[in-house]
Amino acid sequence: MRTAEARGAHLTPEEILGCVFPEGxxxxxxxxxxxTCPPCQVRVTRLxxxxxIDKGAVAGAVEALPEVFWNAQAAAVxxxxxxxxxxNVRPFPASLRQTIVRxxxxxxxxxxxxxxxxxxxxxxxxxxxxxxAEVPVPTPVASATNAHDDELLLAIDDALAEELPFSNMYPExx
Amino acid sequence: xxxxxxxxxxxxxxxERDHEVVLKVQAGDVEAFEALVKSHQKRIxxxxxxxxxxxxxxxxxxxxxxxxxxxxxxxxxGEAAFESWITRITINTVRDRVRxxxxxxxxxxxxxxxxxxxxxxxxxxxxxxxxxxERDAMSRDIRRRLTDALASLSPRQRAVFVMKHYExxxxxxxxxxxxxxxxxxxxxxxxxxxxLRALLEDLR
Numbered sequence: 001m002r003t004a005e006a007r008g009a010h011l012t013p014e015e016i017l018g019c020v021f022p023e024g025x026x027x028x029x030x031x032x033x034x035x036t037c038p039p040c041q042v043r044v045t046r047l048x049x050x051x052x053i054d055k056g057a058v059a060g061a062v063e064a065l066p067e068v069f070w071n072a073q074a075a076a077v078x079x080x081x082x083x084x085x086x087x088n089v090r091p092f093p094a095s096l097r098q099t100i101v102r103x104x105x106x107x108x109x110x111x112x113x114x115x116x117x118x119x120x121x122x123x124x125x126x127x128x129x130x131x132x133a134e135v136p137v138p139t140p141v142a143s144a145t146n147a148h149d150d151e152l153l154l155a156i157d158d159a160l161a162e163e164l165p166f167s168n169m170y171p172e173x174x
Numbered sequence: 175x176x177x178x179x180x181x182x183x184x185x186x187x188x189x190e191r192d193h194e195v196v197l198k199v200q201a202g203d204v205e206a207f208e209a210l211v212k213s214h215q216k217r218i219x220x221x222x223x224x225x226x227x228x229x230x231x232x233x234x235x236x237x238x239x240x241x242x243x244x245x246x247x248x249x250x251x252g253e254a255a256f257e258s259w260i261t262r263i264t265i266n267t268v269r270d271r272v273r274x275x276x277x278x279x280x281x282x283x284x285x286x287x288x289x290x291x292x293x294x295x296x297x298x299x300x301x302x303x304x305x306x307x308e309r310d311a312m313s314r315d316i317r318r319r320l321t322d323a324l325a326s327l328s329p330r331q332r333a334v335f336v337m338k339h340y341e342x343x344x345x346x347x348x349x350x351x352x353x354x355x356x357x358x359x360x361x362x363x364x365x366x367x368x369x370l371r372a373l374l375e376d377l378r
Contacts, residue, residue: 014367017367017370017374021367021370023360023363023364023367047316047320047374049313050317053317054321055339057317062216062220062223069233070212073215073236074215077215077241078207078208080241084241084244084245
């Protein structure tokens with residue numbers, strides 16, 4: 001793009017804005033035309049004035065706020081912060097929340113798989129319960145056998161009590 | 175705004191102090207957070223006010239920023255300075271606020287009912303005072319157009335433009351505080367400049 005100087009005309013709006021709001025860093029080269037053209041100087045000065053007024057107005061408005069305002073603001077923040085820990089209990093740990101946000105497909109896929117598994121298990125369980133119910137419970141047959149054994153043990157005890165010790169070990173006729 | 179510019183040594187001290195307070199808060203000392211609020215509230219409020227031009231809304235957003243920062247502080251690792259980190263939260267909060275309140279209300283429409291047009295500033299503090307009435311009127315008119323033009327920028331363009339030309343930050347500083355790379359910042363500045371040029375084309 002040809003500059004105003006090259007064209008021998010006044011500064012373009014772009015060049016005026018460039019003088020007041022340079023895009024780059026550091027010192028901005030001033031167009032030579034500006035030094036010799038009072039109308040262009042006025043245009044640049046007006047925009048610069050407007051910017052400085054605006055900037056000063058913003059800074060002044062903030063500086064003019066009383067200390068009470070800042071104290072009240074800090075107090076409001078602290079009140080909210082004190083109420084925060086009780087409400088800050090989250091159902092899931094941060095790592096899980098991050099996983100859900102960063103890899104939603106993986107997270108919700110895993111959730112869907114887990115739900116499917118649980119649903120499958122819940123369908124399987126009732127049939128297993130029926131199978132268990134159908135298994136015959138062993139009858140308490142041991143009670144009769146136990147009585148018979150008790151009688152036998154008592155008879156042995158009686159026989160042992162009546163016999164002398166080692167008497168049956170002696171030879172006949174001794 | 176340059177009055178707030180700290181020397182590198184002051185910046186270092188300030189960062190170290192912030193870091194100590196952050197560690198205290200992370201260890202469970204909630205009261206220590208007030209020190210961070212007190213130390214950054216003016217700067218945050220000024221940035222929000224420059225972007226939104228509404229003192230009540232700026233107050234709301236500033237409180238919101240600190241509450242968000244407190245909630246997120248346990249995940250703050252201290253890789254960046256707290257100042258940069260909270261500025262980034264501020265920019266994002268303002269951006270969300272601007273998006274939510276569409277259609278955009280121009281800055282000049284948000285002034286006082288008496289059309290003071292000094293952004294809620296008492297007249298005696300207006301820097302335009304003390305000059306000729308014609309120049310005052312001209313400057314006020316151009317300023318109104320400038321603020322309206324700023325209001326028409328996208329939230330991100332506006333944030334980058336304000337940080338550069340109102341907060342007087344360098345491009346690397348803007349990069350740290352917005353998380354944008356240098357090329358993107360320059361692109362936002364270029365587009366902002368193009369929009370402003372279109373809106374101020376008939377400036378005479």
